[in-house]
Amino acid sequence: MSARPPVLLTPGPTPLHPAAREALCAGEALGHMDPAVFAVNREIQADLRTLYGAPAGTFTALLAGTGSLGMEAGFANLLEPGDPVLIGVNGSFGARMVEMATRCGARVRTVTAPPGEALSPQAFADALAEEEKKGEEVRLVALVHGETSTGVLNPLAEIARAVAPSGALLSVDAVATAGMQPFDMAGLGADYVYTGSQKGLSAPPGVAPVAVSGRALARHAARRTPAPLWYADFAGLRDYWEAHSYHHTVPVQLHFALHAALRAALAEGLPQRQARAAAIGEAVLAALTPLGFTPFVPTPAHRLPTVLALRLPPGLDDAATRAALRERGISIAGGMGPTAGVIWRLGLMGEGARPAPYERFLTELEGVLGVRGVTQRFQEALGVGA
Numbered sequence: 001m002s003a004r005p006p007v008l009l010t011p012g013p014t015p016l017h018p019a020a021r022e023a024l025c026a027g028e029a030l031g032h033m034d035p036a037v038f039a040v041n042r043e044i045q046a047d048l049r050t051l052y053g054a055p056a057g058t059f060t061a062l063l064a065g066t067g068s069l070g071m072e073a074g075f076a077n078l079l080e081p082g083d084p085v086l087i088g089v090n091g092s093f094g095a096r097m098v099e100m101a102t103r104c105g106a107r108v109r110t111v112t113a114p115p116g117e118a119l120s121p122q123a124f125a126d127a128l129a130e131e132e133k134k135g136e137e138v139r140l141v142a143l144v145h146g147e148t149s150t151g152v153l154n155p156l157a158e159i160a161r162a163v164a165p166s167g168a169l170l171s172v173d174a175v176a177t178a179g180m181q182p183f184d185m186a187g188l189g190a191d192y193v194y195t196g197s198q199k200g201l202s203a204p205p206g207v208a209p210v211a212v213s214g215r216a217l218a219r220h221a222a223r224r225t226p227a228p229l230w231y232a233d234f235a236g237l238r239d240y241w242e243a244h245s246y247h248h249t250v251p252v253q254l255h256f257a258l259h260a261a262l263r264a265a266l267a268e269g270l271p272q273r274q275a276r277a278a279a280i281g282e283a284v285l286a287a288l289t290p291l292g293f294t295p296f297v298p299t300p301a302h303r304l305p306t307v308l309a310l311r312l313p314p315g316l317d318d319a320a321t322r323a324a325l326r327e328r329g330i331s332i333a334g335g336m337g338p339t340a341g342v343i344w345r346l347g348l349m350g351e352g353a354r355p356a357p358y359e360r361f362l363t364e365l366e367g368v369l370g371v372r373g374v375t376q377r378f379q380e381a382l383g384v385g386a
């Protein structure tokens with residue numbers, strides 16, 4: 001352990017919001033069936049409807065697990081063996097979706113794009129048209145909004161428009177975007193949306209906020225076979241969250257922390273958080289460009305504002321540099337899969353998207369690389385200090 005606690009500039013987990021830390025540590029344990037817990041849960045449900053821009057009839061809840069449980073619960077509840085499903089894949093998290101849907105016994109077809117590029121709305125329309133010509137009714141279309149592994153923002157609104165005529169359910173991974181920009185579940189016609197508590201909301205990891213549309217609940221109710229994942233079954237969740245009967249013991253301390261972080265995010269405002277992340281990201285890019293770092297995602301419109309993916313300058317030793325930064329109390333992420341050793345991924349989520357932690361990172365990077373002026377460029381670009 002280094003003497004100072006590390007500054008987490010990874011794309012999740014993110015530094016805890018002070019209100020979340022306080023809520024996590026405050027007070028005695030409460031039972032999961034306590035009226036005070038149900039009161040907090042009701043506020044969480046209402047705030048999640050705001051977070052996701054959910055229409056009336058949407059069921060919101062926390063799953064007791066991380067973002068991946070949110071992902072898996074969607075497939076387990078909404079697919080049955082043999083169902084045709086269409087999944088967008090342009091990075092590691094899209095690939096994880098394929099793995100999960102396959103394990104549910106679905107017949108998976110993919111729409112793909114190379115790492116660093118966005119998924120094409122036309123490719124979804126074409127794939128759906130082809131399936132229809134074959135007489136196949138695609139039951140579910142799933143994609144990642146922000147692909148954290150490559151720093152790509154997929155054109156969700158356009159893809160949702162391409163999917164709508166097919167009647168397929170639309171499942172959206174908003175793990176990298178929720179809480180850091182407005183989300184319009186109603187306008188998109190999305191049926192299932194999820195995130196993880198430790199990303200844009202800066203709460204501790206361990207709960208996955210989900211939203212399930214009325215249409216998705218109806219499809220779930222009409223299943224021929226029970227969902228294979230008992231723990232996160234939508235009906236079981238509603239027993240607890242709506243009928244207040246026991247299903248499983250929920251992690252109440254994590255509910256309290258998430259509640260506080262979510263309140264803080266909505267109080268700040270989602271457009272304001274989006275602007276904050278964008279401003280820091282642009283200033284970091286301006287500060288690092290003279291060192292030879294370049295954006296991994298060529299098309300500016302496809303850059304994910306919450307994950308700055310930078311191609312490393314030639315000759316920079318990825319592992320050694322990140323290890324030296326970690327020694328100095330800074331945690332950043334490298335690439336995943338095909339981008340390992342090729343890029344760095346700088347998190348601009350929640351409390352990570354602040355000037356102070358980035359000033360510390362850039363100052364330590366100056367020390368590690370033996371260069372100067374990086375922090376100053378950052379401050380100038382941001383219009384602070386100097």
Ligand SMILES: *Cc1c(COP(=O)(O)O)cnc(C)c1O
Nearest residue numbers: 066067068093146148175176196
């Ligand atoms: C982090 C992440 C996940 C997985 O979440 P865990 O909390 O690590 O289980 C899924 N999708 C995206 C886009 C992510 O960034």
